Amino acid sequence: MIIQSAKPCLDEADRAAILRVFDAGLIAEGGDIERFEVELAAFLRMPGAVAVSSGFAALHLALKALEVGCGDEVIIPCVSTCPALRNAVWAAGATPVYADINRNDFNLSIDSVGTAMTPRTRAIIAPHHTGIPADIPGLIALKIPVIEDCAQAIGASWRGRPVGSFGTASVFSFYATKLMTSVDGGAVCSLTPSITERVREFRYYRHRRDGRMRFNYKMQNLHAALGRSQLKKLLQFIERRHAIAHQFLGVFTAAGGDLRQSMHQVDGAVYFKLALRLAPADRDRLLDEAQQRGLPCSTEFDWVAEEPGRYPNAEHLMARIITLPVYPALTDGEVRSLSTMFKESLLAVGAVDSGEA
């Protein structure tokens, strides 16, 4: 039996939502886009949201709305799960500048961001990696606009407030394997109306006569219909992810692991993946053992910065991280099989401590 590392969670309600729009012939434009924006904004407790075609489009438009362009620098993490961040910075004509992450999670280190800042720094892109809320107010205190990247964290909260409600602008991705999906899709929110207005303005080029450059980054009605249907189930999805992660954590602690090796032991986190820290040699052996058994675990992150040696926290974590899939489409049987594979792999490795001094 092959178990995928990620898969969307789709049901009859999603099918009905898509068919409703399909049968009406309203696949590209239609009322579901605006309704999705209203429902998303209500979920996030934000004044508004602008739906777009992808998380990348959301990042690019947020940078444009903040008037980031040629000659400007944008700080992003030196490691990421997705090249979208630096590509969006390049698309805006700016230069990505890399900062280290924290020692215990993959979110930006505020100290390292402070060191990376120059007079040309115009924005910081701060992802809540793997669903762990980043300290956005701490970054905002540096007095540079912060784009809060919630691609892996919609539904998470920080000190009781939804992630996505802190940044100068916040961006979301609804790609097929994210916490909820609209096939491909994204959104931008902000507490500052002029920022969301600019995003809306740049999103599409038709019916404009002022000769300004714009994009085709709008969300399709068919996608918005699916997004609306998925948003209704998001909290259930998050609960299911939590339950699966806790099943795997039970296996991990029974094999001698410590809960503190899970990166998710912070308030408000959601499980995009279950991320664990192990001593480097154990991590490598566990990856090997797991892969031999068909357990789709991974190291998840890649270097984005060209000079890894300059980022000690990232180097530390990149040698230690292992992630397990916890997506809600996993059946109970698949979760049982994964638990067995995980248990056998852990037993084959022996020690599973974090290797911290």
Ligand SMILES: Cc1ncc(COP(=O)(O)O)c(C=O)c1O
């Ligand atoms: C943290 C982060 N930001 C942005 C993106 C880009 O989103 P999309 O794939 O919808 O363009 C991703 C996608 O994987 C992501 O993980």
